Amino acid sequence: MKALTWQGINELSVEKVPDPQILNTRDIIVRVTKSVTCGSDLHLLGGYVPFMKKGDVLGHEFVGEVVETGANVRNHRAGDRVVVSSFIACGQCWYCSRELYSLCDNGNTNPAITEELWGYAPGGCFGYSHAMGGNAGSHAEFIRVPYADVGAFTVPDDVNDLRALFASDSASTGWMGADLGGVGPGDVVAVWGAGAVGQMAARAAILLGAERVVVIDRYEYRLEQVRQHVGAETLNYEHTDVGGELRERTGGRGPDVCIEAVGMEAHSPGPDFAYDQVKQQLRLQTDRPTAVREAIYHCRKGGSVFVLGVFAGVVDKFPLGAVMNKGLTLRGAQMHGQRYIPMLLERMQRGELRTEHLATHVLPLADGPRGYALFKDKKDDCVRAVFEP
Incomplete structure (x- = not known):
């Protein structure tokens, strides 16, 4: 064959x-x-x-x-x-x-x-x-x-x-992120990544009763799909301050649930991207965790972060202090x-x-x-x- x-x-x-x-x-x-x-x-x-x-x-x-x-x-x-x-x-x-x-x-x-x-x-x-x-x-x-x-x-x-x-x-993975991430009625949910898995996570959050769902990406054609077919709000991280926007849309608290749907080759317009990319290419770390870091930083205190993107090994500059001191629940799964x-x-x-x-x-x-x-x-x-x- x-x-x-x-x-x-x-x-x-x-x-x-x-x-x-x-x-x-x-x-x-x-x-x-x-x-x-x-x-x-x-x-x-x-x-x-x-x-x-x-x-x-x-x-x-x-x-x-x-x-x-x-x-x-x-x-x-x-x-x-x-x-x-x-x-x-x-x-x-x-x-x-x-x-x-x-x-x-x-x-x-x-x-x-x-x-x-x-x-x-x-x-x-x-x-x-x-x-x-x-x-x-x-x-x-x-x-x-x-x-x-x-x-x-x-x-x-x-x-x-x-x-x-x-x-x-795609739909199973996205639904799992919303389900095991603990999305419930009235929640504000942020999803990093507007590919198929991110879109399905956003749709799952809506069907599970979330009050607001915001999807973050840089490709406008994917964000347009989110608006047209998923029914969620969107942010283009190359055109806006994601952290500021999320605080603005949540009364200053931050999202209740943050879902990372990007994985080990995440992109960022900031200097952390160049740092991560060089270390990854030199095999000093296996993964670029940019989107995970952002999800942890921007999630509200006591909130939940779920990692859907695929990661293989080790990462640098992981904000463990933020996870512990903000009382976050951090989960991930295939x-x-x-x-x-x-x-x-x-x-x-x-x-x-x-x-x-x-x-x-x-x-x-x-x-x-x-x-x-x-x-x-x-x-x-x-x-x-x-x-x-």
């Missing part, structure tokens, strides 16, 4: 790779109908996650049709249209029993790397390096889905592929998709959650390298590039 593969730093190629096979009785094989780029993939392309091998298939957010099932699969049969959580979880371990699916003890079949990095290994992820299990990704004609009764979900007939596609990761996808599909079915606008570019899989170039370089107002094998 054909698949989009990693060939080296900032080098992608569509190649012929072996077809996936059923390896365990709980597996299914899915014919991918749509797969989408993700901002976290850019960390792989740029070499910031140094556990890729030449020929690895990328992609972790997808929808498709079941074509084969293992002997012990109960919830799916050939012909079913499914959306699949990007994180792989067994559904039976201690963490899965507490709905902490991305922390599954059994989803990552190569845990040694992340045990060394972080003390314990999280679950596995499709197409996200050998540190996260070395699983083949979804930018391909077919994909093997382990633990299919846990991680794959039948899409309602009246939810189209472009809407269901984003339940796989997405617990199995916890949220059924609910999200219901909301998509009711029209409460629409995601089609995020798919600004729909391309054949053969154009995968060009799609990633558009996405990475923010060309042609690209928010997400969707590939159709």
Whole structure:
């Protein structure tokens, strides 16, 4: 089959790779109908996650049709249209029993790397390096889905592929940030990042009853999507003082919940960006935490900060004093998709959650390298590039 593969730093190629096979009785094989780029993939392309091998298939957010099932699969049969959580979880371990699916003890079949990095290994992820299990990704004609009764979900007939596609990761991740960040009725919420995950976090906050939601970014075409499709307020950090504006809009207190949806390659117009970028390029730190710092500084006393953006290792100048002395709650997680996808599909079915606008570019899989170039370089107002094998 054909698949989009990693060939080296900032080098992608569509190649012929072996077809996936059923390896365990709980597996299914899915014919991918749509797969989408993700901002976290850019960390792989740029070499910031140094556990890729030449020929690895990328992609972790997808929808498709079941074509084969293992002997012990109960919830799916050939012909079913499914959306699949990007994180792989067994559904039976201690963490899965507490709905902490991305922390599954059994989803990552190569845990040694992340045990060394972080003390314990999280679950596995499709197409996200050998540190996260070395699983083949979804930018391909077919994909093997382990633990299919846990991680794959039948899409309602009246939810189209472009809407269901984003339940796989972006909508689940965004909803998790608002939910585990503690958003409730009457809250003021600030979201750093107006990409797909940031937009979905903002929409989740609105649906959870937040009184005001403010999304912060520098790209006007993304901020326009926020205003038009999400219904949140916006701030362009290159044109305004974010801290001052947030205080002004919250009676001087600051937001109740701050959600960081940017990750390890954050940008800033200030001198801290140059400092972080130099240290990152010299590998003196692995991540640029600009947006996390801002979220911590601008959150109200006693508020909550949730980190949704992907980080790999260590950062410098982390404001731990602000976290402690302001009494902040600081949380983060990879997405617990199995916890949220059924609910999200219901909301998509009711029209409460629409995601089609995020798919600004729909391309054949053969154009995968060009799609990633558009996405990475923010060309042609690209928010997400969707590939159709």
